[in-house]
Amino acid sequence: MTAIPAVLVLVLAGGKSDALHALGRIRTASALPYGGKYRVIDFTLSNCVHSGLARIGILTQYAPLSLQGHIGIGRAWDLDRRDGGVRLLQPYVRQRETNWYRGTADAIVQNRNVIEDAQARHILVLSGDLVYKMDYAELVRFHEERDAALTLVTVHAPTEEPERYGYVHADRGGRVSALEEKPKRAGGRVVSAAIYLFRARELMARLDRDAEGPDLVHHVIQPMIASGARVFAYPHRGYWRDIGTVDSYYESNMDLVRPVPPLNLYDPDWLIYTPSEDRSPAVVGRGAAVTQSLISHGSRVEGEVSRSVLFPGVHVGDGARVEDSIVMHDARIAPGARLKRTIVDKRVVIGSGASLGFGDGTPNREFPGDLGTGLCVVGKGSHIPEGVYIGTNTLIEIGVCADDFTTREVPSGSVIRPGGQGRAQLALRALPGGAP
Amino acid sequence: MSFVSYAMILAGGLGSRLCILSEKRAKPAVPFGGKYRIIDFTLSNCVNSGIFDVGILTQYRPLSLRDHIGIGRPWDLDRKRGGVELLQPFRGWAETDWYRGTADAIYQNWIRVEEREAEHILVLSGDHVYRMDYRPMIEAHLARGADATVAIAEVPREEARGFGVVDTDDAGWIRGFLEKPAVPPSGQISMGVYVFRTASLHAVLRADTERETVHDFGKNILPALVRDGRVLGFRHGGYWQDIGTLDSYYRANLQLLSPDPPFPLEDPRWPIFTPSTEFPPARLGARAQVRASIVTHGTIVNGTVERSVLFPGAVVEEGALVRDSIVMGESWVGQQAELTQVILDKRVHVGPRARIGFGEDLTPNRSCPEHLSSGITIVGKETRIPEGVTIGRNCRISANLIEEDFTRRTIASGEVMERELNVAH
Numbered sequence: 001m002t003a004i005p006a007v008l009v010l011v012l013a014g015g016k017s018d019a020l021h022a023l024g025r026i027r028t029a030s031a032l033p034y035g036g037k038y039r040v041i042d043f044t045l046s047n048c049v050h051s052g053l054a055r056i057g058i059l060t061q062y063a064p065l066s067l068q069g070h071i072g073i074g075r076a077w078d079l080d081r082r083d084g085g086v087r088l089l090q091p092y093v094r095q096r097e098t099n100w101y102r103g104t105a106d107a108i109v110q111n112r113n114v115i116e117d118a119q120a121r122h123i124l125v126l127s128g129d130l131v132y133k134m135d136y137a138e139l140v141r142f143h144e145e146r147d148a149a150l151t152l153v154t155v156h157a158p159t160e161e162p163e164r165y166g167y168v169h170a171d172r173g174g175r176v177s178a179l180e181e182k183p184k185r186a187g188g189r190v191v192s193a194a195i196y197l198f199r200a201r202e203l204m205a206r207l208d209r210d211a212e213g214p215d216l217v218h219h220v221i222q223p224m225i226a227s228g229a230r231v232f233a234y235p236h237r238g239y240w241r242d243i244g245t246v247d248s249y250y251e252s253n254m255d256l257v258r259p260v261p262p263l264n265l266y267d268p269d270w271l272i273y274t275p276s277e278d279r280s281p282a283v284v285g286r287g288a289a290v291t292q293s294l295i296s297h298g299s300r301v302e303g304e305v306s307r308s309v310l311f312p313g314v315h316v317g318d319g320a321r322v323e324d325s326i327v328m329h330d331a332r333i334a335p336g337a338r339l340k341r342t343i344v345d346k347r348v349v350i351g352s353g354a355s356l357g358f359g360d361g362t363p364n365r366e367f368p369g370d371l372g373t374g375l376c377v378v379g380k381g382s383h384i385p386e387g388v389y390i391g392t393n394t395l396i397e398i399g400v401c402a403d404d405f406t407t408r409e410v411p412s413g414s415v416i417r418p419g420g421q422g423r424a425q426l427a428l429r430a431l432p433g434g435a436p
Numbered sequence: 437m438s439f440v441s442y443a444m445i446l447a448g449g450l451g452s453r454l455c456i457l458s459e460k461r462a463k464p465a466v467p468f469g470g471k472y473r474i475i476d477f478t479l480s481n482c483v484n485s486g487i488f489d490v491g492i493l494t495q496y497r498p499l500s501l502r503d504h505i506g507i508g509r510p511w512d513l514d515r516k517r518g519g520v521e522l523l524q525p526f527r528g529w530a531e532t533d534w535y536r537g538t539a540d541a542i543y544q545n546w547i548r549v550e551e552r553e554a555e556h557i558l559v560l561s562g563d564h565v566y567r568m569d570y571r572p573m574i575e576a577h578l579a580r581g582a583d584a585t586v587a588i589a590e591v592p593r594e595e596a597r598g599f600g601v602v603d604t605d606d607a608g609w610i611r612g613f614l615e616k617p618a619v620p621p622s623g624q625i626s627m628g629v630y631v632f633r634t635a636s637l638h639a640v641l642r643a644d645t646e647r648e649t650v651h652d653f654g655k656n657i658l659p660a661l662v663r664d665g666r667v668l669g670f671r672h673g674g675y676w677q678d679i680g681t682l683d684s685y686y687r688a689n690l691q692l693l694s695p696d697p698p699f700p701l702e703d704p705r706w707p708i709f710t711p712s713t714e715f716p717p718a719r720l721g722a723r724a725q726v727r728a729s730i731v732t733h734g735t736i737v738n739g740t741v742e743r744s745v746l747f748p749g750a751v752v753e754e755g756a757l758v759r760d761s762i763v764m765g766e767s768w769v770g771q772q773a774e775l776t777q778v779i780l781d782k783r784v785h786v787g788p789r790a791r792i793g794f795g796e797d798l799t800p801n802r803s804c805p806e807h808l809s810s811g812i813t814i815v816g817k818e819t820r821i822p823e824g825v826t827i828g829r830n831c832r833i834s835a836n837l838i839e840e841d842f843t844r845r846t847i848a849s850g851e852v853m854e855r856e857l858n859v860a861h
Contacts, residue, residue: 278510287727291720
């Protein structure tokens with residue numbers, strides 16, 4: 001007899017995050033490298049297995065290859081199971097009507113058969129692009145005790161950007177009276193964490209009968225609240241971050257190198273799992289100085305690194321200086337190069353003596369809202385030539401090469417793109433294999 | 437079937453010269469190089485050479501090794517056909533018993549070789565650090581029609597005393613084989629890496645089992661094959677290190693740190709596989725000073741670390757100083773503690789302000805002077821060194837001691853600390 005699991009988990013991981021620019025174009029936000037050796041979705045998946053939930057569907061649509069390569073058969077999370085385990089749910093062609101997922105609710109509707117087969121009492125809808133640790137078992141208990149149709153998790157908004165959050169209004173007993181999505185002005189501090197636990201029958205009935213559109217919040221949750229369904233708020237008190245923008249992604253990584261990090265990755269009872277890479281230990285050279293940083297296997301540091309996160313296989317040459325930066329897999333920082341507040345994507349090469357992230361605070365001239373706090377972003381596989389000087393708030397796109405630089409001094413707020421479409425594709429193709 | 441697809445790895449030995457590192461585990465399971473166990477090198481050589489069918493012969497303290505190998509996943513050895521299997525002595529058949537020697541271990545498991553109907557097999561040792569593609573050696577073995585082929589490394593002649601020394605003719609055939617000679621005729625030694633024609637090996641093993649010998653490959657089997665058959669020498673040009681003594685263990689660990697290491701551990705064409713630990717990346721704090729060292733996931737450093745290897749989960753607290761040392765998994769070095777030329781086994785706890793490997797007095801260890809005389813002090817697994825204690829050089833501090841076992845504040849160079857002795861006080 002197959003045990004009927006009480007909870008089916010659906011992880012939303014299909015969205016495109018335009019605000020992440022070069023970081024988010026080649027991969028969905030859930031697959032973003034994070035914290036030195038993880039991908040963002042590792043937090044959600046590790047939370048699931050630590051909470052005893054092992055029947056998981058991941059709804060993917062946008063650029064899923066990176067995520068697919070990462071998840072594999074779910075071994076890293078012990079999710080390669082006979083019953084349940086993890087499955088990637090990509091849209092597919094049907095006999096009658098075929099559509100891409102038109103929204104979060106539509107993605108769930110299109111996977112009705114998965115939900116029906118699971119015969120779950122509750123459906124936990126999660127987002128793959130959030131960084132937090134949470135015991136969902138407690139949430140399920142709370143939800144069942146109140147006989148809720150929907151329990152939504154709330155957190156204190158970590159930043160002052162009202163347009164990024166949904167504000168939750170609830171009474172003392174936790175009964176939700178309104179969910180105000182992305183208002184112009186902040187509606188308090190209590191916001192939705194984008195973690196929803198539905199009674200399965202309730203959700204499916206709503207999706208079948210009443211959903212007026214494809215979005216889970218607008219067309220399912222808000223109407224539920226409005227119709228007086230039993231919707232409760234469950235407060236999550238720990239660390240919680242949405243990494244959907246360059247700033248929030250950067251700040252959340254930097255949280256890990258603070259003297260006392262607000263998110264503990266070392267708790268032996270709640271480790272964050274990720275597929276291992278077969279790399280050698282990190283080597284810190286004779287002349288190196290590394291402080292307040294995370295460094296990963298396969299790295300070799302000869303220069304200075306402070307307040308930074310280094311992913312596997314990063315080389316920092318002699319006399320190079322990396323400050324307040326994030327450097328992803330296999331990037332090469334040549335001798336004498338200097339990085340400040342720079343996010344370097346995978347397999348980027350920074351030429352010797354080049355400097356990035358120094359200059360005035362001119363916001364990015366094309367994306368002032370997304371690149372205005374002084375960060376520099378270098379897209380995957382780009383090559384920064386020797387001795388070039390690059391200002392702050394600069395976006396170097398994916399696959400840029402030395403010929404794309406027409407000047408030795410790139411002013412703050414610039415955007416550098418690969419010359420011509422063809423060359424960009426060539427540069428990408430020239431990269432050695434591996435997941436984006 | 438003429439190609440070679442089955443390897444047997446000898447991993448049962450006592451390794452007594454590794455002192456307390458191999459007190460609780462077989463030598464191939466001794467942690468090495470920051471995140472590996474010694475056997476990872478041989479296993480990775482196998483799979484990188486396309487050999488995915490491996491039997492590991494264990495006898496002495498196999499638990500640590502068994503946990504490490506598991507079902508062989510890190511090496512892609514969890515297979516339907518082939519894979520990895522631990523071969524521990526068993527009872528039930530008339531001829532089975534504890535293994536009397538390396539040769540006897542293979543002979544008692546001969547059914548594994550028969551089942552495979554293999555014409556040739558590889559026999560390897562699990563306690564060497566090296567990188568080798570076995571395929572060219574196998575090709576030479578087959579092309580020359582040898583009964584056995586022995587991989588040969590070149591070492592300084594004075595160091596050859598501890599090994600099997602081979603004498604080859606101009607065509608590469610081995611004419612003489614001397615196990616641990618007092619005066620080595622050359623520095624050409626056997627690496628303990630062999631390809632055998634199954635039929636030839638079986639004949640020699642069967643003859644040997646009837647005799648009063650030590651049933652050892654180096655002492656009995658190879659000399660017999662050299663006498664009766666065609667044994668080819670195959671020169672291995674690369675790095676090869678036998679981890680036989682504490683000194684060689686310590687040296688091989690630190691060699692990996694050199695700016696020009698003997699071989700790159702990080703080579704995508706020849707990865708060294710090992711089970712991963714689920715620790716986060718290494719965290720170096722605001723006051724950390726780390727130079728010429730290896731750090732691994734889960735290490736946390738707030739003090740000073742020089743020319744040392746920190747295994748996963750090792751913690752060096754603020755003001756602590758770790759020099760020329762090896763700190764194994766999840767050991768903790770307290771505030772202001774000082775370590776010089778120390779090997780800490782796993783989960784050792786060094787109290788604040790303790791000093792280990794202290795002073796210039798190099799009195800050799802009083803119970804094993806031949807293995808602990810170069811200045812290295814070693815501390816066994818899970819021992820707790822009390823705050824402020826001073827321990828000299830060449831000391832051996834046993835595993836599982838607690839603070840109360842240390843009745844003195846100072847332990848002079850060359851001393852041995854064991855619980856039994858203290859209980860007797």
